[in-house]
Amino acid sequence: MEYTVQKLGKLAGISARTLRYYDEIGILKPARISSSGYRIYGKKEVDLLQQILFYRELGVDLESIKKIVTSPSFDSVKSLREHHLKLLAKREQLDKLIRNVEKTIAMTEGRIEMSDKEKFEGFKQKLIEENEAKYGKEIREKYGEDVVEKNYAYFKNMSKEDYDRMTGLSEQILETLAEAMKTGDPAGPLGQKAADLHKQWISMCWGHYDKEAHANVAQMYVDDERFTAYYDDRVRPGAAVFLRDAIRIYTGK
Amino acid sequence: MEYTVQKLGKLAGISARTLRYYDEIGILKPARISSSGYRIYGKKEVDLLQQILFYRELGVDLESIKKIVTSPSFDSVKSLREHHLKLLAKREQLDKLIRNVEKTIAMTEGRIEMSDKEKFEGFKQKLIEENEAKYGKEIREKYGEDVVEKNYAYFKNMSKEDYDRMTGLSEQILETLAEAMKTGDPAGPLGQKAADLHKQWISMCWGHYDKEAHANVAQMYVDDERFTAYYDDRVRPGAAVFLRDAIRIYTGK
């Protein structure tokens, strides 16, 4: 339960020098100093260090962290909750970056076109701040929205040929789906053909293919009424559920 | 299509000084210099800057980035794919951190106990490297696994009282579920009671409650055969599906 600089450093994945520096700037003082002058840290310090590293991870500078953790009104639970929200926002931004990379790969291979502005999507801190403002009230509702937006986003900057191929595919999916529903069997050859066409379509949208994601999107078609309406209107009621079932079987998920 | 320092800076979300510095260290030279000495950047430079910022986001130092992008064998698509994998690994680590924060909140409120070692889970770079090794072959398979493991992880460090309350809840869920299935109606009072008990149980596991996540877990009970088997064995075949339906109605998702 007692740690020297090196032991605590190893535990937390930071250097001994960093701990001495934190002592120096008064952000994390050891619990006591041994008779020979060694810094000795205890349980309380371990917890405080954890908090400090949480904030550091967020890119907060040490001066601000010091103010936060040494404040007399420092409410660690409240602070953790705020921290939690910020991490969620950060993950959202990271997801944007990931999508950007996927898009850039597709672009480099000539499948889609990207505007200069889009090329930097996901980098800007501003986006994080915008997210934070929204996050106060409703985190998850928005998160669900994003998944939907993701699907539309890829349409915007395609080359003309790809766009034509895609709309062709969409119609084929609808036709095959209509035929397949007459058999009533999502596992049958027509149902599986529909799922396969949908796979091709998804692959074009995303620049790659991934079973797990495919299965998730299929579930989304059932969960999100906008998608449900799209298929049910264009084919026949129950089409979204039928397509989901076919894709589930197709992906084996 | 032509940018000065400030315009490009605004586009990319970085300062003009940064662009001058990148010119100075030879990492991003302008396409040409205007008659009055202004730096003028073109399309090629925009793309290169994007690549540079991708790497910077990953914490790569500029010296290394310079080597990478100025290398004659620099394959941007290959580099982007590697980059993509690293971002996925980073997201995984971020998810660990988020789980850690959630756990810490629960701990601070006295619901569970955490070992010192656990307190720093998610910080260590080592974990990223381990992930990268695994990522080479099968990314998504493992990602699916994690969601399952997440559910088990919280059991390990609970206090005795909480553990007892939780096992009590589990049994209540199973009993209520059995009764509810006799009515055949997931929307009925018994079905909704089962969903509510399950909500309490989930809340204990996670330290907080979230409708979206609840609905997702319910879907997982159907998708993952280990969970399906658990409920179907203990109650009766079809129990997992019944519980999912009840929770879907309960959460309104």
Next chain:
DNA sequence: TGTTGACATTAACGTAACGTAAAGGTGTAA
């Protein structure tokens, strides 16, 4: 046409968060 104001330039010093090296003391296992 002159002036304003937002841009651009180079030069140079400042900074945060440590890394690293020097010079020395401490603890313990062989």
Next chain:
DNA sequence: TTACACCTTTACGTTACGTTAATGTCAACA
């Protein structure tokens, strides 16, 4: 006691810019 891995302080070095100063440029408006 000797080796060796730890600890200490002091102090200078490093990265990736921020900031300030002193000065030049361009488009627009009185």
